[in-house]
Amino acid sequence: MRTRQALNAGIVVFPGSNCEHDVALALNSVNVTTQFVWHQSCSLDGLDLVVLPGGFAHGDYLRPGAIARFSPIMKALVDFIDNGGVVLGICNGFQILTEAGLLPGALCKNKGLKFLCQNTKVRVCSNISPFTANLPIGTELDLPINHFSGNYICDTDTLNELESHGQIVLKYVANPNGSLHDIAGITNLDGNVMGLMPHPERACDELCSITDGMVLLNSLVHSLDS
Amino acid sequence: MRFAVLIEVRLREGLPDPQGNTIAQALPALGFQQVTKVTVGKAIRLFVDADSETQARATLNRLCLELLANPIIEETEVLSLVAS
Numbered sequence: 001m002r003t004r005q006a007l008n009a010g011i012v013v014f015p016g017s018n019c020e021h022d023v024a025l026a027l028n029s030v031n032v033t034t035q036f037v038w039h040q041s042c043s044l045d046g047l048d049l050v051v052l053p054g055g056f057a058h059g060d061y062l063r064p065g066a067i068a069r070f071s072p073i074m075k076a077l078v079d080f081i082d083n084g085g086v087v088l089g090i091c092n093g094f095q096i097l098t099e100a101g102l103l104p105g106a107l108c109k110n111k112g113l114k115f116l117c118q119n120t121k122v123r124v125c126s127n128i129s130p131f132t133a134n135l136p137i138g139t140e141l142d143l144p145i146n147h148f149s150g151n152y153i154c155d156t157d158t159l160n161e162l163e164s165h166g167q168i169v170l171k172y173v174a175n176p177n178g179s180l181h182d183i184a185g186i187t188n189l190d191g192n193v194m195g196l197m198p199h200p201e202r203a204c205d206e207l208c209s210i211t212d213g214m215v216l217l218n219s220l221v222h223s224l225d226s
Numbered sequence: 227m228r229f230a231v232l233i234e235v236r237l238r239e240g241l242p243d244p245q246g247n248t249i250a251q252a253l254p255a256l257g258f259q260q261v262t263k264v265t266v267g268k269a270i271r272l273f274v275d276a277d278s279e280t281q282a283r284a285t286l287n288r289l290c291l292e293l294l295a296n297p298i299i300e301e302t303e304v305l306s307l308v309a310s
Binding site: 062063066070098099105106108109110111112113151153154155178 | 237241242244245248293294296298299
């Protein structure tokens with residue numbers, strides 16, 4: 001069994017990422033050591049967790065995540081995932097994971113065509129992956145969202161698979177962006193890759209007025225520890 | 227040979243198009259009642275070097291699938307391909 005102090009997270013930084021320091025602070029506060037990994041790096045060796053943070057990787061040009069998918073680090077990320085490594089994509093990180101085909105579906109422009117920047121309630125719908133393994137189904141979390149393209153879309157077959165395999169981890173209590181089935185966060189089939197639009201790292205300090213992000217990160221860290 | 231190309235990237239039929247809807251809703255107030263069914267996509271111009279039009283189109287097909295469009299939500303059409 002690992003000790004908590006041994007957990008080491010890599011935070012991938014693309015040109016245009018802007019949440020990497022928030023993620024580092026949040027993870028440090030749950031005793032995870034962090035290091036930034038530039039997108040042109042080709043190695044993720046020695047890491048227990050990799051986070052793709054929010055922001056506007058490569059300016060979001062063409063589509064959010066479309067160019068980031070071709071960064072050299074992505075090949076290492078695929079290998080990391082294939083070897084069972086745990087990856088968390090937050091907001092733009094979620095968009096990158098879908099563009100890279102590492103999570104199913106796609107994220108379109110918000111239904112109301114507004115950039116949404118607000119706190120929003122999400123509900124835990126599955127706890128079979130390490131991300132929410134320690135949270136009872138039905139747990140509600142107050143988390144900030146901050147996006148223009150968070151409207152999750154996939155075809156009916158994919159949606160049925162997501163539902164039947166417990167891959168829909170978080171749903172919005174009051175859908176803010178038109179997302180299919182109120183989806184706020186999903187995992188891959190193996191459960192070691194998660195993407196979510198809300199920003200848990202921005203809800204980890206009393207100064208932010210909400211701290212439910214800590215609940216989610218603590219759950220993940222606890223799973224990785226055991 | 228060098229070909230000048232114009233590619234349209236558009237949302238797949240049936241997917242929400244809030245930009246198109248917003249423009250369509252503004253039209254009556256501007257006096258354009260006769261304009262309907264607005265959709266918004268992207269137009270991308272580029273040049274491609276190839277030995278033939280067939281080879282150019284093969285390159286463009288791959289480019290569209292791998293980069294210019296997300297096939298889950300978008301489709302593409304080469305609107306113009308002219309030897310230059």
